[in-house]
Amino acid sequence: MPKSKSAYSVPTKKEKSDTYIFVVWVDNEAGVLARVVGLFSGRGYNIESLAVAEVDAVKNISRITIVTTGTPQVIDQIKLQLAKLVPVHKVAEFKREDKNVIFKEMALFKIIGKKKKMEKCLNACKKFDLVILDETKTSKVIQITALRREIDKISKKLKPWGLISASRTGAVAMTRGAKIFN
Amino acid sequence: MPKLYTGAEIVFKCLEDQKVEHIFGYPGGAVLPIYDELKNHTSIKHILVRHEQGAGHAAEGYARSSGKPGVVLVTSGPGATNVVTALTDAYMDSVPLVCISGQVPTHLIGTDAFQECDTTGITRPCTKHNWLVKDINDLSEIMHEAFKVATTGRPGPVLVDIPKDIQFAKTKYKKPKKEKKLNGKSNNKFSQKQIDQLIDLLKNAKKPVIYSGGGVINSGPKASDVLREFVELTGFPITSTLQGLGAYPGDDNQFLGMLGMHGTYEANNAMHDCDLLINIGARFDDRITGKIDEFSPNSKKVHIDIDPSSINKIIKVDLAIVGDVTKVIGKVNKTILKKKNGHSKSNKSNIAKWWEQIQKWRGKDSLNFVNSNDSIKPQHAVQRLYELTKDKDTYVTTEVGQHQMWAAQHYKFNKPNRWMTSGGLGTMGYGLPAAVGVQIAHPEKLVVDIAGEASVLMTMQEMSTAVQYNLPIKIFILNNQYMGMVRQWQELLHEKNYSESYSAALPDFLKMAEAYGCKGIKAENPFELDEKIKEMIDYKGPVIFDCHVDPNENCFPMIPSGKPHNQMILGPNDQDDNKIKGKGKALV
Numbered sequence: 019m020p021k022s023k024s025a026y027s028v029p030t031k032k033e034k035s036d037t038y039i040f041v042v043w044v045d046n047e048a049g050v051l052a053r054v055v056g057l058f059s060g061r062g063y064n065i066e067s068l069a070v071a072e073v074d075a076v077k078n079i080s081r082i083t084i085v086t087t088g089t090p091q092v093i094d095q096i097k098l099q100l101a102k103l104v105p106v107h108k109v110a111e112f113k114r115e116d117k118n119v120i121f122k123e124m125a126l127f128k129i130i131g132k133k134k135k136m137e138k139c140l141n142a143c144k145k146f147d148l149v150i151l152d153e154t155k156t157s158k159v160i161q162i163t164a165l166r167r168e169i170d171k172i173s174k175k176l177k178p179w180g181l182i183s184a185s186r187t188g189a190v191a192m193t194r195g196a197k198i199f200n
Numbered sequence: 201m202p203k204l205y206t207g208a209e210i211v212f213k214c215l216e217d218q219k220v221e222h223i224f225g226y227p228g229g230a231v232l233p234i235y236d237e238l239k240n241h242t243s244i245k246h247i248l249v250r251h252e253q254g255a256g257h258a259a260e261g262y263a264r265s266s267g268k269p270g271v272v273l274v275t276s277g278p279g280a281t282n283v284v285t286a287l288t289d290a291y292m293d294s295v296p297l298v299c300i301s302g303q304v305p306t307h308l309i310g311t312d313a314f315q316e317c318d319t320t321g322i323t324r325p326c327t328k329h330n331w332l333v334k335d336i337n338d339l340s341e342i343m344h345e346a347f348k349v350a351t352t353g354r355p356g357p358v359l360v361d362i363p364k365d366i367q368f369a370k371t372k373y374k375k376p377k378k379e380k381k382l383n384g385k386s387n388n389k390f391s392q393k394q395i396d397q398l399i400d401l402l403k404n405a406k407k408p409v410i411y412s413g414g415g416v417i418n419s420g421p422k423a424s425d426v427l428r429e430f431v432e433l434t435g436f437p438i439t440s441t442l443q444g445l446g447a448y449p450g451d452d453n454q455f456l457g458m459l460g461m462h463g464t465y466e467a468n469n470a471m472h473d474c475d476l477l478i479n480i481g482a483r484f485d486d487r488i489t490g491k492i493d494e495f496s497p498n499s500k501k502v503h504i505d506i507d508p509s510s511i512n513k514i515i516k517v518d519l520a521i522v523g524d525v526t527k528v529i530g531k532v533n534k535t536i537l538k539k540k541n542g543h544s545k546s547n548k549s550n551i552a553k554w555w556e557q558i559q560k561w562r563g564k565d566s567l568n569f570v571n572s573n574d575s576i577k578p579q580h581a582v583q584r585l586y587e588l589t590k591d592k593d594t595y596v597t598t599e600v601g602q603h604q605m606w607a608a609q610h611y612k613f614n615k616p617n618r619w620m621t622s623g624g625l626g627t628m629g630y631g632l633p634a635a636v637g638v639q640i641a642h643p644e645k646l647v648v649d650i651a652g653e654a655s656v657l658m659t660m661q662e663m664s665t666a667v668q669y670n671l672p673i674k675i676f677i678l679n680n681q682y683m684g685m686v687r688q689w690q691e692l693l694h695e696k697n698y699s700e701s702y703s704a705a706l707p708d709f710l711k712m713a714e715a716y717g718c719k720g721i722k723a724e725n726p727f728e729l730d731e732k733i734k735e736m737i738d739y740k741g742p743v744i745f746d747c748h749v750d751p752n753e754n755c756f757p758m759i760p761s762g763k764p765h766n767q768m769i770l771g772p773n774d775q776d777d778n779k780i781k782g783k784g785k786a787l788v
Contacts, residue, residue, distance in 0.1 A: 025689055027491050027762045048332070053324060091512060098509035104329040104349060113397050 021060045025141055033089035037066070037114040039121060039191050040096065045105040046072050046080040053103050055083055056143045063088060065187030067123070067166070079107065081160050085114075085166070118194050124187045131180030139179045142172060207336055207367040208237040211300065214343035215244055217376055220271050221641055222247060222262060224255040229315060230302030235273075247640060247669060250661035252279050254633035256286020257659070260295045261637030264620045265595055269350050270637065271294040277301045277315030280361075281322065284397035285627060287357045288326040292624025293443060294418055296355035298346050299327075305365040306334060319361045328356040328428035336369035344376040348576060354507040355418055363383035388506075390523040393532050397519055398478075399539065401500055403547055405476035407554045408436045411459065411488075414443030414623070415481020415505060417616045419525040423447070424616040426529040427480065429646040430524040433536050435548040437558055439467035441482045442608055442623045450612030455568070456558065460488040461759050465566035465768060466558055468757075471496050473557070477481025479503045481525045484514040485624070504528050565611050567759045568773050576726050578603060578678045578749040582650065585676060588733050595638045595647045597621065599631040599655030602684035602755045607650040629658030632675060636662055639671040646674070646737065651748075653679040654703055663716040666742040674736050675744045680751040681706060688754045692769075693761070709746035751779040 019132070032055045044050045051070060058065050066085040073081040088096065093111060100109045129139050136158060140148065146162035146169075153159075166189060173184050209235055215223070224247045227235045238246055249255040254275045258713040259270025270290075270503045274283050289295045301319040304313040307690045310511040320332045329349050332340045342360055402408070410431060416423045424447045431438050431454055438448050439459040448455055457464035459471055471477065477499040482488070484503075489495045492514065501517040501615065503510070504525060511520040521528050569579045582603075597620040598609060604621055613619050620638060622630035639647045649656070658679055666673050686701040715722030719739050723746070736743045756771035 025693070025761050027486065031493070048334075049320060049324070052321070056324055091516075095509060095513055098511075098513075102507070102509055 020190050031192075033091065035087045035089055036093070037085065037087045039112045039114060039119070040083040040084040040086060040100065040188060041110045041112075041191055042084065042100055043107040043109075044080050044082060044103075045107070047105055048077045050080070051082070053105065054084075054100065056196050057099055057103065058084070058086070058096075061099065062145060063092065064108070069188035069190050071182050078094060083188060085189050120192050121165060121189050122191075123169055123189045124161065124163045124165050125173070126151070126158060126185045127162070127173070127176060127181050128178045128183040129160065129176065130182050136177040139145045139176050139181070142175055142179075174175065202372050202726045204370040205373050206233070206237070206335075206370050207339055207362060207537030208233040209240075210339050210371070211343065211362070211367070212237055212241045212244065212375050213373050214340060214347075214376075215271065215579040216241065218269075218344070218347045220269075221533075224249055224258045224262070224685070225273030225680065226250075226252050226255060226275065226279060228302065228305055230276035230364050231273060231300075231362075231367075232302075233364065234300070234302070234362075246273070247665065247666050249494075249633065249635070249636075251659065252282035253285050253629070254636070254662040254665065255298065256283045256299070257289070257627070257630050258637035258640070258662070259297050259667075260286060260290050260630075261291075261620050262641045263290075263295050263297060264634075265617050266589075266641040267511050267617065267640040268641075269347060269355075272297060272299040274299065274301050275315065276304055276319065277313075277317045279457050280319040281317060284322060284326060285625075287323055287359065288706075289429050289622050289625040289627045289630065290330070290357040293622065294414060295348040295357065297357035298350050299323075299357060299359040301359060301361050302367070303332065303361045303363040304333050306363045307365070310364065319359070320723055323359045326357070327359050329660045330359040330361065332361045333363065336366050336371045336552075338727050339366065340374040344374075347376075351374035354510075355416075360595045369729065371503045380389070381679075383499075388520045388523045388527060390528055392531075392535075394521045395521065395528075395535050398521065398532060399535055401476055401502060401519065402434055402436075402536075405436075405500075405547065406550050407470075407474045407499075407557075408434070408478065408551060409456075409470045409474040409477040410438040410478045410480060411441070411471065412444045412447055412480040413437060413441040413482025415482075416444055416447040416525050418520060419481065419506075421616055423481075423524075423529070425528055426533055429533050430529050432700075433533060435551065435554070436478075437470055437674050439463070439470065439486060440623060441485070445484060445608060445619045446613035449614040451614065456562075458608050459765075460485075461490070462609065462757065463759075464609075465564045465757055466561035468759065468768060469561045469767040470558055474499045477501045479505070479517070479576065480529065481505060481508045483507075483579060486514075489514065490759045491762050491764045496765070496779075503530055534784050538713050539558050561740040562617070564770065565732070566768070566770055566774075568771055569753070569756075570772055571726075572750065575750040576723065576729055576747060578680065578705050578753055579606050579610055580608045580726065581676075581678055581723075581729060581747050581749060584729055585648065585650070585733055586611045587646065588730065589646060589737060592737075594618065595620070595635075595642060595645055597631040597634040597638060597647070597649045598652045599658075600626045600628045600685075601652045601655060602611055602688065602753075603650055603652040603678040605685075605755045606678070611650070626712055628652075628655035630655075632656055632659050632673075633662045634667050634753045635673040635675070636669075640669070643671075647672075648676050651675055651677045651783055652684060652705060653677050653681065653709070654683045657707075660712070663713075663718060663742065663744065667717045670741065672739070672743075673740070676736070677709060677744065677746050678749050679706075679709070679746055680753065682751055682755075685755070691754065692758075704710075709744050713744040716742075716744075718744060719743050720746065722748070724748045
């Protein structure tokens with residue numbers, strides 16, 4: 019290990035990182051997203067995906083869903099730091115492997131090509147709640163909802179069959195069963 | 201119909217309702233309506249600084265020495281950016297500040313208007329919260345909330361950015377709401393069960409140490425009282441962080457001195473070898489912990505803090521109690537006293553051996569230094585200053601560097617709120633403006649800024665403020681012509697390559713004092729030191745004291761980077777003892 023030549027200590031052993039999904043309820047006001055995102059960038063946390071929209075127009079509440087990776091200590095810090103922000107009402111976090119939580123992402127694909135290849139595409143997407151939003155003789159715009167890695171996989175698969183443009187959302191999450199967390 | 205007030209009037213009505221007596225500020229185009237209103241509010245006194253950073257630090261000194269929030273008023277653009285250092289400083293050291301900044305009129309926001317900057321964007325990471333007031337009807341509520349956020353929970357700076365048109369617009373004034381729940385942001389949710397767990401740990405400890413921090417000061421003077429009672433009840437040794445100094449009397453026998461990078465041998469070794477570590481209102485800062493993997497390896501750790509995010513951030517603890525120090529320790533003391541009534545067996549006998557060990561460490565006398573008849577040693581200067589001012593209720597501020605560490609090591613504080621220093625951010629130039637703020641809060645008290653000549657030049661212009669308001673602050677400069685701490689690190693870590701750490705063209709501080717219209721005093725040898733210090737204390741007015749000290753002195757003891765607490769470098773005396781070759785001070 020190189021000798022530290024600074025007044026700071028050298029980094030020590032690292033723990034294993036896991037993927038977590040944070041759900042944050044915030045006041046829907048100017049700058050609130052910048053506060054949340056700034057906290058992540060300022061403290062060196064990482065954001066894999068982000069989804070945000072108002073969920074309660076009367077109470078003026080937005081719900082932010084953030085996918086991130088970190089060691090247990092970092093995940094704990096993210097939660098506590100988020101909770102300290104003034105416009106933040108509540109923070110929940112789930113491990114990606116958590117069976118009690120549903121995670122979904124949506125993707126829009128534009129596919130251009132001959133009928134045969136188009137068929138292949140539609141077949142491959144069937145199991146992901148396929149919706150055809152627009153079609154012409156030579157093109158289709160389709161919508162699927164699935165997990166992140168499933169969309170990763172399918173978009174790779176569709177490329178040679180005519181996928182020319184993809185637009186994706188960040189993940190959103192909801193617990194299973196009657197239990198709620200808000 | 202209720203009376204309508206302009207935004208500027210509302211600002212002052214809020215300040216009055218928040219019982220603000222002093223604001224530190226600097227006028228400019230975008231805050232002129234507020235400055236125009238100043239004359240109508242005689243209970244609020246404005247202190248005109250010379251640079252907005254000075255306003256921020258002065259407000260910090262005011263807040264830290266009085267326990268009340270400091271209020272800053274600056275204009276848009278450069279006014280706001282100049283105050284950013286002070287806001288960041290206050291954020292790091294948990295000082296309650298309310299900064300009001302002017303902004304260009306709302307219709308010009310985003311157009312790169314004259315003196316426009318994204319103030320809320322720039323200050324977002326260095327405030328607890330900030331607001332851009334876009335609607336005059338929100339102004340009163342935002343102002344009141346600003347004070348609440350700044351002063352509750354873990355205190356810190358907030359900023360309210362008010363566009364110029366909002367300052368002119370009119371609306372009704374809303375009084376502060378009583379006890380509005382603050383979104384769960386003030387935490388006091390500990391349970392008796394946790395207290396009982398702590399008592400169990402206390403009972404079984406054989407080698408305990410209490411490590412207290414700035415949280416004790418922030419919790420108010422009562423916190424220091426309960427801390428003293430707690431230390432007396434347990435008989436445990438106590439050490440303190442830089443920010444915690446004064447919470448426990450510095451000259452008491454149970455006090456081990458400051459811990460950390462330049463802490464005492466006994467404090468750091470006690471931290472390393474203890475079996476129970478009780479952190480009260482401190483945050484395991486990297487200047488304290490040294491190497492994390494080897495930090496206090498065999499201890500059960502307890503952390504009492506009002507900020508839940510401080511817990512397990514750096515050091516994993518066995519018992520965390522989230523709450524206000526006064527409340528938590530007060531409860532602990534009560535529980536101890538109650539339990540003692542049953543069976544009076546205290547564990548003081550359990551820790552007798554531990555105290556013996558601590559006495560052995562104390563025998564090292566790690567703060568020693570080789571005094572000299574030829575030149576003033578900086579440590580000696582601080583010691584003499586302490587001896588000659590300890591009978592007065594003295595307030596001490598510092599800049600940042602070697603002099604700051606020497607002040608922390610050799611000046612013994614017996615009361616909270618008497619010691620104002622920039623710890624977290626380490627802001628050179630903090631001490632002089634902070635002294636201005638302290639003197640405003642305590643006009644009759646002796647206020648000394650123990651300074652270095654490099655630091656003090658960064659905010660020297662505030663001497664003009666001190667003269668304007670006849671604030672008798674004493675700027676006690678330990679002048680070694682170097683950026684001493686930089687030089688020390690270069691000596692120890694960079695093969696004595698003293699790159700740019702020598703100030704070749706220092707001003708003549710006596711002439712500088714004269715130019716500012718205050719008194720200048722110079723001390724060049726140890727024999728005249730006492731007399732000159734007395735002259736400084738007795739002078740009724742601001743003084744710049746140029747104390748020429750040995751330029752080669754290093755600050756010891758020291759934990760080198762990446763080393764645990766029990767591997768300290770001691771001063772030259774001890775290095776000679778250990779037969780390390782060459783001149784002691786040149787060694788790593």
